[in-house]
Amino acid sequence: MTPILYIGNRRFSSWSLRAWLVLTKAGIAFDDRLVPLNNTDTRKALSAISPGGTVPALHIESAVIWDSLSISEWAAEHVPGLWPSHEGKRARARAAVSMMHAGFLAIRENCPMDLGRAPSPIELSDATRTEIAAMQALWHDVKSVDGPWLFGDWSIADAFFTPVAARFQAYDIPLHAGAQAYCDTLLADEDYLLWHHAAQAETFPNPYENTL
Ligand SMILES: N[C@@H](CCC(=O)N[C@@H](CS)C(=O)NCC(=O)O)C(=O)O
Numbered sequence: 394m395t396p397i398l399y400i401g402n403r404r405f406s407s408w409s410l411r412a413w414l415v416l417t418k419a420g421i422a423f424d425d426r427l428v429p430l431n432n433t434d435t436r437k438a439l440s441a442i443s444p445g446g447t448v449p450a451l452h453i454e455s456a457v458i459w460d461s462l463s464i465s466e467w468a469a470e471h472v473p474g475l476w477p478s479h480e481g482k483r484a485r486a487r488a489a490v491s492m493m494h495a496g497f498l499a500i501r502e503n504c505p506m507d508l509g510r511a512p513s514p515i516e517l518s519d520a521t522r523t524e525i526a527a528m529q530a531l532w533h534d535v536k537s538v539d540g541p542w543l544f545g546d547w548s549i550a551d552a553f554f555t556p557v558a559a560r561f562q563a564y565d566i567p568l569h570a571g572a573q574a575y576c577d578t579l580l581a582d583e584d585y586l587l588w589h590h591a592a593q594a595e596t597f598p599n600p601y602e603n604t605l
Contacts (some may be wrong), residue, residue, distance in 0.1 A: 403592035407556035
């Protein structure tokens with residue numbers, strides 16, 4: 394069976410983008426199927442395909458994996474090189490990904506991913522400003538000098554921070570030079586651009602209209 398990755402609207406679903414990027418970079422053959430979010434029947438549709446009631450959800454022969462990090466770990470079990478090979482870098486990459494997976498709630502709340510948004514600033518809460526500084530400090534602390542990606546070669550960490558770069562771009566957030574260069578790398582990635590291009594073709598209503 395070819396794995397099926399259920400995703401949300403490409404324009405808005407940052408967790409779907411992460412899992413899709415990891416599977417794509419891994420070179421794993423999979424089909425994707427979109428479940429439109431923010432509809433009256435979204436909850437029902439999601440509960441039919443995802444035990445967690447969320448996307449992404451990856452259907453493989455033996456299981457449904459309904460969380461972006463778990464999907465990434467499944468991919469890493471099958472394809473080498475998705476985590477850094479150096480033990481210390483790998484530990485730092487896992488820690489950075491865990492921070493993203495579980496935290497940065499103010500950025501996620503205040504600056505939702507919207508790949509159709511023309512870049513323009515919004516009012517940022519104090520908590521969001523603090524987290525933007527923390528994000529840049531984190532990147533500065535762990536950034537490898539061995540390549541353009543966070544840990545040198547592309548890794549799962551880069552998938553997890555790609556939606557952040559898209560948020561910083563969409564809300565025109567000024568960044569330190571190093572953080573900006575890293576975001577530019579993420580947003581110029583050819584696989585991300587495929588997703589971004591497909592997102593532009595979507596015509597679903599914008600749930601953030603009139604709220605930002
Ligand atoms: N921890 C989950 C979070 C997934 C998540 O919250 N997905 C959102 C879309 S980006 C979702 O499905 N929301 C349900 C809804 O909109 O009803 C993961 O990493 O996959």
